[in-house]
Every structure is written in structure tokens, then in C-alpha cells.
Amino acid sequence: MSEPKVRIRNLYKIFGPKDKAMVKHVEDGMGKPELLEKYGHVLGLNNINLDIPKREVQVIMGLSGSGKSTLIRHINRLIEPTSGEMIVDGEDVLEMSEDTLRQFRRKKASMVFQKFALLPHRTVADNVAYGLAVQDVADTEARERSQKWIDRVGLTGFENHYPAQLSGGMQQRVGLARALATDAEILLMDEAFSALDPLIRTDMQNVLLDLQEELHKTIIFITHDLDEALRIGDNIAILRDGMMVQQGSPQKIVMNPADDYVTDFIKDINRGRVLEVGSVMHKKPPARGPKIDSKVAIEDAMQTLLAAKAKEAIVMRDGKPAGGLSMEDMVGAIARGKGAATDSGAYT
Amino acid sequence: MSFLTEFPAMDRQDLRDLKKGIDFTFKDFSRTYGEAIENFFDPLLYFLVWFEQLLLATPWPVFIAIASGLAYLGSRSWKLALGTAFAFLLIGYMGMWKDTMSTVALVSVATLLCVLIGIPVGILMARSDRMQAVITPILDVMQTIPIFVYLLPVVILLGLGKVPGLMAVCIYALPPIVRLTNLGIRLVDKDILEAADAFGSSSRQKLFDVQIPLALPNIFAGINQTIMMALAMVVIASMIGVRGLGMPVLQSIQNQYLALGIFNGLAIVGLAIIFDRVSQKYGMRLQKHREGGHDV
Numbered sequence: 250m251s252e253p254k255v256r257i258r259n260l261y262k263i264f265g266p267k268d269k270a271m272v273k274h275v276e277d278g279m280g281k282p283e284l285l286e287k288y289g290h291v292l293g294l295n296n297i298n299l300d301i302p303k304r305e306v307q308v309i310m311g312l313s314g315s316g317k318s319t320l321i322r323h324i325n326r327l328i329e330p331t332s333g334e335m336i337v338d339g340e341d342v343l344e345m346s347e348d349t350l351r352q353f354r355r356k357k358a359s360m361v362f363q364k365f366a367l368l369p370h371r372t373v374a375d376n377v378a379y380g381l382a383v384q385d386v387a388d389t390e391a392r393e394r395s396q397k398w399i400d401r402v403g404l405t406g407f408e409n410h411y412p413a414q415l416s417g418g419m420q421q422r423v424g425l426a427r428a429l430a431t432d433a434e435i436l437l438m439d440e441a442f443s444a445l446d447p448l449i450r451t452d453m454q455n456v457l458l459d460l461q462e463e464l465h466k467t468i469i470f471i472t473h474d475l476d477e478a479l480r481i482g483d484n485i486a487i488l489r490d491g492m493m494v495q496q497g498s499p500q501k502i503v504m505n506p507a508d509d510y511v512t513d514f515i516k517d518i519n520r521g522r523v524l525e526v527g528s529v530m531h532k533k534p535p536a537r538g539p540k541i542d543s544k545v546a547i548e549d550a551m552q553t554l555l556a557a558k559a560k561e562a563i564v565m566r567d568g569k570p571a572g573g574l575s576m577e578d579m580v581g582a583i584a585r586g587k588g589a590a591t592d593s594g595a596y597t
Numbered sequence: 598m599s600f601l602t603e604f605p606a607m608d609r610q611d612l613r614d615l616k617k618g619i620d621f622t623f624k625d626f627s628r629t630y631g632e633a634i635e636n637f638f639d640p641l642l643y644f645l646v647w648f649e650q651l652l653l654a655t656p657w658p659v660f661i662a663i664a665s666g667l668a669y670l671g672s673r674s675w676k677l678a679l680g681t682a683f684a685f686l687l688i689g690y691m692g693m694w695k696d697t698m699s700t701v702a703l704v705s706v707a708t709l710l711c712v713l714i715g716i717p718v719g720i721l722m723a724r725s726d727r728m729q730a731v732i733t734p735i736l737d738v739m740q741t742i743p744i745f746v747y748l749l750p751v752v753i754l755l756g757l758g759k760v761p762g763l764m765a766v767c768i769y770a771l772p773p774i775v776r777l778t779n780l781g782i783r784l785v786d787k788d789i790l791e792a793a794d795a796f797g798s799s800s801r802q803k804l805f806d807v808q809i810p811l812a813l814p815n816i817f818a819g820i821n822q823t824i825m826m827a828l829a830m831v832v833i834a835s836m837i838g839v840r841g842l843g844m845p846v847l848q849s850i851q852n853q854y855l856a857l858g859i860f861n862g863l864a865i866v867g868l869a870i871i872f873d874r875v876s877q878k879y880g881m882r883l884q885k886h887r888e889g890g891h892d893v
Contacts (some may be wrong), residue, residue: 351797354796359795
């Protein structure tokens with residue numbers, strides 16, 4: 250794997266007046282409730298280590314209070330950490346001077362917010378151009394560059410509307426266009442679609458996936474919705490009480506949940522649609538059978554197998570046979586969801 | 598038992614000396630620096646006199662046309678523009694044109710002064726909690742201290758006339774604009790400020806692009822309050838020699854001229870209504886972008 254875009258090392262965030270002194274207690278294994286009871290400090294992030302690869306979508310997931318919004322705000326330092334490192338392209342954001350940090354926020358990392366946070370007194374066009382105006386880009390150039398993104402997110406014709414005249418979904422399109430207009434390499438999305446109703450949320454996920462297909466930005470996406478995480482994430486990290494519980498590819502997390510917390514998270518998903526055959530196949534490919542790509546979902550693979558009236562299929566990876574797939578493999582993988590908690594054993 | 602029945606007050610002699618001491622010190626101060634302070638305020642005096650002369654020299658139809666025009670520009674309401682014209686015509690017809698011009702000049706200059714001082718002070722207050730802790734009690738004193746108590750030192754220092762009158766009006770009318778500017782900026786949505794930070798705004802950019810525009814409705818409510826309070830001070834200001842609609846009211850109190858008092862009092866009310874409605878409508882127009890039902 251190439252050098253990660255963002256490297257988070259030993260990051261702690263404790264809220265309270267004597268936060269630095271509290272790190273020691275946390276390092277010695279004190280948990281969130283105990284720290285609050287004994288010292289009156291709130292543990293926000295507990296020793297977070299995470300490598301975020303270039304040009305991929307990293308989802309950070311957790312329930313409310315798990316520290317995910319706190320974590321994303323450390324990447325552009327909207328929140329000051331208690332200790333740790335946040336290395337972006339080899340440079341520690343937490344060591345930056347105020348000026349360097351401002352340049353970093355202007356050019357390198359832009360953000361989309363849960364509550365949109367648009368300027369209510371400015372039109373859609375002015376809102377999208379906001380990041381450029383902050384950089385003192387000349388008006389005509391800013392207009393031109395932002396118009397491209399207004400068109401790209403499907404807001405053509407709404408340039409002169411005010412945010413209050415748009416629906417929630419359209420307001421978030423403005424938020425997305427505003428973040429894209431600065432051409433930052435990193436896109437921070439803090440529960441960006443959580444405030445939208447389900448149909449519009451799916452719609453926005455599609456918009457994002459389409460954009461990512463051509464832009465290949467490093468996207469860090471916060472959500473509490475597992476379906477959303479599985480849909481758009483190349484990698485998922487799960488937080489609980491400020492601690493990293495598990496990180497890895499969606500397939501890995503669904504197949505091998507690290508503990509009960511994660512198991513709970515994944516228990517209601519549609520495993521047939523999420524799991525890919527590459528994750529459930531057995532080693533030995535059969536001599537004959539239909540060929541199925543390793544990235545195909547079980548749901549579709551079942552139909553292919555049934556239609557071919559074959560007992561086993563050949564799973565192909567990069568054009569070469571990589572394994573075999575029987576109906577039992579697939580049914581087993583789907584059924585395992587019910588009893589998965591017994592597998593883990595690590596957490597009771 | 599005299600300790601319980603009689604308050605252990607300061608010795609009478611000492612108290613008298615203390616008061617005397619303060620009085621003499623202040624008189625000395627005003628004798629030494631009075632002129633310098635007066636000179637300091639001279640530009641203000643020239644401006645006020647110039648503006649008053651300008652209003653008086655303007656032919657009345659021109660003034661009424663301009664006043665109604667401004668009312669229309671501010672409120673976009675024909676009704677209000679016509680009402681303004683009608684009110685000024687009636688005031689002039691009742692023989693109060695000159696006094697009204699003086700009062701309009703005083704209130705306009707006082708409001709301008711309060712805005713020029715009040716908004717920056719309000720911004721300062723909003724940006725620092727310590728500043729707020731220092732300024733708030735000063736504003737409280739300015740608003741609650743009986744007017745005559747500060748009228749006296751102002752008169753001792755600057756004598757009778759327009760400038761001390763202007764000072765008195767401003768002391769009374771300044772607090773609302775400061776308070777509402779501070780409040781308006783502090784009430785700006787934290788999420789939007791965070792977004793401004795996330796896009797790398799400097800604090801100056803944040804102030805002018807986000808905080809002040811979003812605080813404008815509140816700032817305008819403050820300006821409106823300041824105008825109203827300045828108008829309310831017109832009669833008191835006339836006690837220290839400021840000409841205008843307050844003077845006849847004062848005369849009517851001293852001589853029991855009922856009609857004179859009512860006419861001039863109603864003229865003040867008329868001005869107040871015009872100023873109030875126009876500035877309020879203008880403030881509301883600033884919020885037009887919030888229409889559409891989807892709160893941001």
C-alpha cells in the first residue's frame with residue numbers, strides 16, 4: 250500500500266480544565282465513565298491510531314457520543330487535541346502555525362456539515378464560491394469555478410436562490426459544491442447526509458459515489474448508519490466511547506466482527522446484498538461451472554448459480570480463478586449473521 | 598444602645614469636606630481642561646450647526662420630497678412615504694417647522710454618533726468576555742443613573758449649548774446599540790462560524806462576511822432603539838439650551854401653556870413614528886432572504 254494520506258497516531262482528546270494531566274490515567278486503562286466520575290473530565294478520544302489511504306473513502310462509524318465528530322474535527326484542527334499526532338502528507342497538522350493551518354484549511358481539506366451551515370444571507374452561487382472568496386480568488390474566476398460545481402451537483406438554475414428557499418437535500422448539494430469548489434484533496438464529511446430523509450440520502454450517496462469515481466479524493470465520512478457506511482466506504486473504522494473498536498474493509502467487518510458492539514451494529518444488515526463472493530468462497534475452484542467475479546454480491550451470485558443449474562461456480566479475481574463457490578457457502582455466510590456473537594467470544 | 602438606633606454614619610464635618618473636595622476638584626479640572634475639551638468637541642459642533650443650517654436652508658418642498666423619498670427607499674412602502682409627507686406638512690402648517698428641523702438635526706447627528714461609537718464597542722464586547730464584563734456595568738449605569746445627575750457635570754464642563762445637549766442625548770441613547778450589536782454577534786449560529794473556520798477564514802473575514810451580516814437584524818433593532826431614546830431626550834436636552842421641539846414643551850410646563858405643549862409633543866411623536874417605522878421596515882427587509890420556510 251502506498252503512503253497513507255492521513256496518519257493519526259496516539260491521538261487523545263479529553264475535555265476538561267486539566268486535560269493534559271488526565272492522559273496518564275487514560276493510558277493506565279481508565280475508561281470513560283470512571284474518568285468522569287473520579288475526575289470530572291470527559292474522555293473524547295482514547296489513543297486513536299488510523300491510517301487513511303489516499304483517494305479512498307474512509308468511513309468512521311459509531312453511535313452518538315462515540316467521538317466520531319470529535320475525531321473528524323481534529324483532522325483540520327477545529328478541535329485542539331490533548332496529545333497525539335495528525336499527519337497529513339507528512340506534515341503534522343497539530344504543529345502548524347495559525348497561518349499555515351489557515352492555508353491548510355483553505356487549500357487542502359474542505360468540509361461538509363451535518364446541518365449544512367450555509368450562509369443564509371448569501372445566494373447559492375455566493376455560498377458555493379465562499380471558500381474561494383476566503384482565498385481572495387478574483388470574483389469572475391470564483392464565479393466560473395463555482396458554476397462548474399453548481400452544475401455538477403445538479404443545482405443549475407438555482408444560483409440566485411437563497412438557502413432557505415431550497416429543500417434539505419438541495420441545501421446539502423450546495424454544501425457539497427462549496428466543499429468541492431476549493432479543489433481540496435481531502436473532503437471531510439461530518440454526518441453529511443444524516444439530516445436528510447432516506448430517499449434523498451440514497452440520492453446524495455449516489456451523487457457522492459459518482460463524483461468520487463472521477464475525482465478520487467480522499468474522503469473521510471462520518472456516519473452512524475451502517476448501510477451508508479457499507480455503501481460508500483472503502484474502509485470502515487468503528488468507534489466506541491472514544492476508542493477504536495475495529496477497522497478494515499466492509500467485508501472483513503461483516504465477516505469477522507471484533508466484538509459484541511460491532512456484532513450488534515451489523516446484525517440488521519442485508520448480508521446477501523453486502524457480502525461479496527470473494528469473502529465467502531472456498532479455496533479450491535471446481536473444474537467446470539459459471540464464472541463469477543469476486544466482487545459480486547451473494548444475492549446476485551445465487552441467481553447466477555441457479556440459472557446455470559450448476560453445483561459450484563468459479564470465483565474469478567483479476568481474470569484468474571481464485572476459488573470455488575457453492576450454494577452452501579453462500580447460505581452459510583448469510584445464516585451466520587444470527588449466531589455471529591458466539592464466534593467472537595472476545596467481548597462479553 | 599445608641600449604636601443600634603443610630604446608623605454609624607460618617608462624621609458630618611468629614612462628609613462635608615469630602616463633598617466639597619470633590620466639587621472643587623471637578624471645578625478645578627473643568628477650569629484647567631474645560632477649554633481643551635470644548636475645542637476637542639468643536640468639529641462636532643460645527644458639523645451639527647452646519648447640518649441644522651442645511652436643513653433650515655433647504656426649501657420645505659425639497660425637504661419633504663427628500664424625507665418621503667428616504668422613507669420609501671427604507672421601507673418600500675408608499676403608505677409610509679405619503680404618511681411622512683403628510684406629517685411634515687402638518688407640522689409645518691402648525692408653525693413648528695424650524696424647531697422640527699433643529700430636532701431632526703440633533704437626533705440625526707446623535708444617532709450617527711451613537712452608531713459610530715456603539716457598533717465598534719459592541720463588536721469589541723462580543724469578541725471578548727472580559728470586555729463584556731467591563732462594559733456591561735458601564736452601560737447599566739448609563740441607562741439607570743438619573744439624567745440630571747450627569748447633566749450637571751456635563752454643563753459644568755462644557756457650559757450650556759448644543760454640544761453638552763448632544764452629549765447628554767448620546768449617553769442616554771448609546772447603550773441599546775452597543776448591547777444589541779454584542780447580542781447579535783454572540784447569537785450567530787455556531788455551526789456557521791465553524792464552517793467559516795473550516796474554510797480557513799481569518800477572524801476579520803469571519804467578522805465582515807459572517808458575524809456582522811448575520812447580526813444585522815439585531816443591530817438594526819439597536820439603531821431603532823437608539824433613535825427612539827434620542828427623541829425621548831429632546832425635552833431634557835432643551836433644559837441645557839438645545840433648541841428644537843423640546844424648548845416649547847419646556848416653556849409650556851413652566852407657564853402652563855397646554856396647547857403649546859400638546860402640539861410640540863405630538864410633533865415629537867410624529868417624528869418618532871416616522872423614524873421607527875422606516876427603520877423597522879428596513880430591518881425587516883434585511884431578513885427577506887429567510888423567507889421560504891426552510892430555516893437555515
